[in-house]
Amino acid sequence: MTLTHTQAPPAVAARALTKVYGEGDARVHALRGVDVSFATGAFTAIMGPSGSGKSTLMHCLAGLDTATSGTVHIGDVELTGLGDRRLTQLRRERIGFVFQSFNLLPTLTAEQNIRLPLDIAARQADEALFDRVVDTVGLRDRLRHRPSELSGGQQQRVAVARALIGKPQVIFADEPTGNLDSRSGAEILSFLRTSVRELGQTIVMVTHDPVAASYADRVVFLRDGELVTEVAAPTPETVLDTLVRLEA
């Protein structure tokens, strides 16, 4: 089954993506030929039962891991066959990350953490954007604090700010609210959605939470390493329904 998005060109696209872990008896087909693309300026959620290959897909799309076969494009760059140096370069310039936990360097302040990707790439920060992002996520008075002095929600907001500040072509978020209480989670999700609406940011988010998925413009569903269906303009109910159907 092939799912193509109507708008072109996509920010990220994968064709016939497979990923096999292990050898012999221990072989696991984490991805079995996934074709998917993510439109520029869209907020897409990837859902599926545990072990369905969501994280693997995200890692392959982001160039953190190499697929066994198939191709991945970020914008006009094909990832297949790129060496570590080029992949690192690509992550620096075009990709932002928000992970489930352990997003921040404990030795750096919130502000230093936010500016870290730019510093690593030796790029100048867009100060107007910095101010706007910091104000949006409400971290103005927390900039000098270190991660250990921030709550879990605040830490994730720092991570979101960090992902936004580099104006990446796409932000990948792996369960960004997985460790948060529902209120902090809701905050983070609305920041993500705001950044898509107001800054035109492209976001791909892995989640297993139907409520989180409902913030997205579109939800794609994985099962046993295959893309099985998708829902446009999701609500928690439609997502949950689809999940229940898949698990059955």
Add this chain to the structure above:
Amino acid sequence: MLRTALAGLRAHLMRLLLTSVAIVLGVGFITGTFVLNDTMEAGVAERVTADAGKVDVVVLPKTGVLPEEVLDRVRALPGVTEAQGLVRGGAPVLGKDGKTAGDFPTTAVSVVSGRLDRTNVVTGAGPGEDDRAAVLDENTAKAQGFRVGDTITVLDHEQNPHDFRLVGLIDTGVDQELGFTGAVGFTTDTARRMTGVKGYAEIDVAGADARAVAAAVGGAYTVKTGAELADDLARAAGVENQMITLGLLMFGLVAMFVAALVISNTFTILVAQRTREMALLRCIGATRGQVFGSVLLESAAVGLLASVAGLIAGYGLASLAITVLAALDSPLPTDAQAALTPPTVVAGLAVGLVVTVGSAVLPARSATRVPPVAALRDHAGEPAFRVGLVRCGIAALFLVAGLGTTAAGVFVLEPGQQVSLVVVMAGGVLTFLAVLVLGPVLVRPLSAFVGWVPRRMFGVPGRLAVDNAARNPKRAATTTVALTIGVTLMTLISVVTASTRLSLTVKLDEQFPIDYLLAGQSRDAVVPRSVAEELRGRPELDSVAQIRQVTARVSGERLSVGTFEGPVEPYVVAGSMAGFGPGEAALSELTAKALGVRVGDSVAIETRRAGTASLRVTALLDGNQSTLPPVTVAQGPFDAYFGAVPDARVMVNVRDGVPLERARAMVDAAAAPYPDVRVSSSTEIRGQFDETLDMVLMIITGLLGLAILISLFGIANTLSLSVHERTRESALLRALGLTRSQLRRMLSVEALVLGLIGALVGVVLGVVFGWAAMRAMLDGAVMSVPVARIVLFVALAGVAGVLAAVLPARRAARASIVGSLTPT
């Protein structure tokens, strides 16, 4: 609990292996020292027993020599199959330059033939009955470039040269006098003729028992059996071996102390990383004691394995050292087989075990403090470090005590005495303890200081690295202190040798503001006065000064009494030497103190020709500066008291503008007729000092290298543990765009900062205590800080740190991002 401890061991095998390297090296060095000592002693024993087997009884003089008639009496004894007198006395061998070889006159010995011959001829043969043949000890032959078949010239006791054919080379064995002066062997007759000695240094007897010989020679001489002689010889040689062994053990102790720090740090980190594991054990019912025991048990297992490896390494090291020493023809006895004796095995295992387990006690105790609920917490996090008042108080106490003690050693006690040095060193140890306690407090500011440049030079990786270096101050402090010890000692030794060098040079310049010195070997008065008189007439020379001296009894003490002629600066500190003449004496301050006299008092000198003369002390001289003998009298009276003795030293200054080669040729020509008058320039004298000091510096630096090596393993260990702890952090950085090489660079810079901190503290301590030790050791010491060398130490410490980071950094860079991001 045993199973848990062993499981812990297996899980952390790699890290524990790194730790054990520290113990292996330390134990290896210590056991190596013991093996070396045992082997040398065995070598000595082998030789002396073989020697002693040839002799049944020996007769030795209590003072002086054994007269001929003693030998006659022994020979007349019934049962004596053979008795030989051994002659021993000075007979300088001339080198190829026609001047006496070595700093001391060669000792001539008689080589007897037959069963009583104890000479160990290694090449060629003994002189036999040939009065024109001689043998030479290997070292002198090698140093002077003589081979069997050459003709050598030896001076007799009246300084007349005689030629001999060199027929063989001998090994002087355990005889320390011969080892020191070198030996030349002749037939008994020749030896007697050359040395002018009337009598024997020893009579060897075969075929009689000691009691009969003792009865025959009477109580004026010592009579021993061959076995007793062997014991005496072995003991004398053993003392020298023991000094070497003790010296080596000191370095072994330093290495073990550094190893202890490294081990303690490793266990602390391992315990911290296993907080959850410990807590889980406590949750399922393990008592505090059991947790404590499991950590100690683990350390005991590591200590035991490493000590066994250390024993093997030590044995290998000693065997290697013996092979090398033998190949270098070292005078040490190296012919015995290296052996691991049970006491060595026990000592090696005990040291390794005690140090390892001892170092694990504190970490084990902190393991017991882990509360069971820690198992339920998600993340242990960084241990918070606060600058405790108690810590600062203790450190201040040590610091005040240490600096106070040092100051007392430097400013209160008399320089040049052993007590002063010991006190200064005690102060050093106390100060070091202060630094040890204060270390965690110092690490942050120091890393900020040291990291100033890398932080700006290496961008984000540099900044992160500098932060990481001081992230866990206790860990960083212990890691760097291990390196500090080695660097402190190296710097201290460098400062002391450089200052000694400078002090001696300054003294040389002050004492001998001279271009050439003419003197015999070992201060013998051998320069005929005519040499100085001839030189004095030369227009090329600016000044010629002579010093003469003899040994005489002064107010009951045997002292050097002398005089001078020509311009010599006396360095008067009290009284005056104006109009110095008959009936007057000038004393060095120390001599005056020893005799208990002051300016105006009298001293009694037993002269050779004028009975006892009473002299008034008119001046005291600074013995450190003045070249004059301890007791100086005017020239005329000296001749009246002691006759026309030759000059001991002639000091020559070249007139400005005269080419040095010409002056040298002239001075050489004046000395040429006298083989025992040696010409040296102040540059040559300085060169000899330099060579000796360089040698000392090299040996000590080499031995301290071990401690430094161990501390580098410590840095590598700490770093690899930190890398392990920060796996997810590294993965995050890589995800955010840090390249592999940037990640490697980050860890290299962290190691660089750690290395530099350790080196910097070491350099400061080393310079301060090098200065203090120098002040305590030598009155009027001139300080010199070898800046280039010290900068080199610091740079090398940095480089070494970076090298220590290579493996951990590679591992960190190779880790897969995805694998490391996923929480385990």
